[in-house]
Amino acid sequence: MKSSEIIKKFPKTELMKVELGKMDVLNKMMSKMIPLQKRAETLNKQIRGEAKQIKKIVNDLKGTLKEAEKVQQDGYELLDPARDILEDIEGSAKELGVDVNDVKGYKEAKKVRNEAFYDYKGLADAYWEDVHELSDEVAALKSIAPL
Secondary structure, X not given: XXXXXXXXXXXXXXXXXXXXXXXXXXXXXXXXXXXXXHHHHHHHHHHHHHHHHHHXXXXXXXXXXXHHHHHHHHHHHHHXXXXXXXXXXXXXXXXXXXXXXXXXXXXXXXXXXXXXXXHHHHHHHHHHHHHHHHHHHHHHHHHHOOO
């Protein structure tokens, strides 16, 4: 016997009870679905907004990294020649029996050269310690919730 034949044999009041029972189940589902739907809308906006912010930050960071690379390259190109000149001045001062620290501008030049070395190196440190780590964290986002 088909379900439509069975339904025809039920009295109308019984069919109404079945339908009302289905509506009760459906209403309970709706009462759960509506807050979930609203939360989904909120999360959708939040995900898109946060992703937009990350994209902007990443684009800004790309520009900063390109500039940092150029500064580091240009700076490193000056380090060795500056060191060589400082060593020449030290040698000349020694030959002349003069305290190298009495040579005008020597102390400041040596200080700048030494600090510059660490500043240029600091650019690489910042990349490897902070930016490179971020790429791993961003990659991990894919496995958190594979929607």
